[in-house]
């Protein structure tokens with residue numbers, strides 16, 4: 099008798115250990131990121147280690163209905179099963195927040211048999227145990243299992259055990275919902291920011307276009323945006339090249355994908371390749387993990403290479419390859435990556451000159467030069483000037499809360515006669531300064547920057563000394579002669595009716611590079 103008792107308690111201890119190990123497995127299964135897969139795994143564990151012949155997890159959805167989210171041991175788990183709150187045993191368990199046990203399923207009229215059982219279970223007598231999944235004292239779903247009917251079975255322990263599993267599931271559901279909420283919030287925020295960006299760079303926000311050359315630019319932007327063509331934007335500093343690059347992207351089919359900018363001039367030669375193409379772990383000292391380059395970050399979208407005239411020859415070769423073959427490797431990597439990227443490049447450099455000097459590759463130049471947009475300097479866009487000035491006036495008056503209404507006629511004349519070496523950027527700064535200086539409703543001449551105060555003189559008339567003018571003239575004459583004689587100084591001297599000794603002297607003092615004219 100006593101031996102019997104001992105065996106019994108050993109059995110109980112074994113069962114206890116078994117249950118603990120099952121709980122451990124369950125908690126590990128629930129650590130996954132995919133909630134459905136995790137729940138399914140839990141049901142599989144209950145089947146393998148707890149003798150569940152079928153398992154179900156239902157969760158309350160946004161409409162307040164119960165929806166089957168994981169099933170194991172059913173005929174067709176793919177079927178969408180739903181209960182209304184309070185409907186069937188599961189619905190009742192959730193509504194009441196209390197576990198329900200059906201010792202003999204065949205005798206229970208409330209049993210709905212909505213979730214299928216495997217056909218071979220159809221004739222078997224089963225017991226059904228259903229426990230609610232409770233979060234912050236509210237039932238958010240239910241865990242239910244079938245076990246084979248056993249008249250001797252008491253359900254107390256099972257209900258307790260499943261209660262623990264259900265509370266672990268509740269925690270997983272909670273975390274999952276927090277993550278989902280976060281994701282949704284981020285997605286909303288993202289959509290909002292994208293919308294804002296698009297609005298900001300919509301073509302209607304690009305002011306001007308009244309003048310012939312600018313209108314032509316807008317037409318070209320509209321024309322080229324939809325294609326995947328590489329675009330080269332050329333123009334002086336501050337003419338709006340970056341704005342145009344944005345406009346092309348946000349009016350293209352890639353608008354929803356990233357627009358990634360690389361300022362080539364700002365990156366030292368040693369960094370530019372790894373910035374563009376990324377690197378593998380250990381590619382160089384300090385490369386502690388793999389890093390994606392801008393080509394990868396711009397995948398599906400547009401890569402804007404600003405100041406392309408400044409990249410070194412080695413990088414030019416790599417860039418040429420991406421343009422030709424649409425593929426590249428990370429620095430220190432062997433894997434070849436495909437680049438689905440539209441390229442827009444911009445420069446204020448004279449690329450033809452750079453090519454002649456050997457600092458820009460000719461083949462790259464022709465690859466980039468597929469569709470070139472020349473943005474004219476502001477001084478050649480007089481009709482745009484006033485439209486832009488008005489636009490900036492309104493913008494900065496609003497931004498700084500000033501009640502400024504207009505620009506006086508003399509001030510307008512000053513704007514119009516200035517030569518704007520810094521183009522639209524300089525105009526933008528000048529107007530912002532004027533807005534800050536102005537204490538009334540009208541911008542007057544004296545509110546404009548000092549560089550404009552003498553505009554009428556400095557913009558049109560050159561003020562140089564006689565000596566400087568003569569030097570410039572002399573230098574020009576010698577360069578011309580050297581060009582004609584292809585760098586031959588003796589011939590150039592004869593052409594200018596002087597001696598070779600004097601030509602040599604002037605070439606030295608004026609720092610003329612005579613070799614340039616040899617060919």
Ligand SMILES: Nc1ncnc2c1ncn2[C@@H]1O[C@H](COP(=O)(O)OP(=O)(O)OP(=O)(O)O)[C@@H](O)[C@H]1O
Pocket residue numbers: 303304305306333334335336337338339340341342445446522523526
């Ligand atoms: N058509 C325009 N309408 C409104 N703002 C403009 C326009 N063109 C240029 N700007 C403004 O002028 C400034 C300079 O433009 P942007 O940076 O595009 O010039 P950039 O050609 O890229 O100059 P850089 O060569 O110096 O980089 C920006 O603040 C831009 O918003």
Ligand SMILES: [Mg+2]
Pocket residue numbers: 339340404
């Ligand atoms: Mg720029």
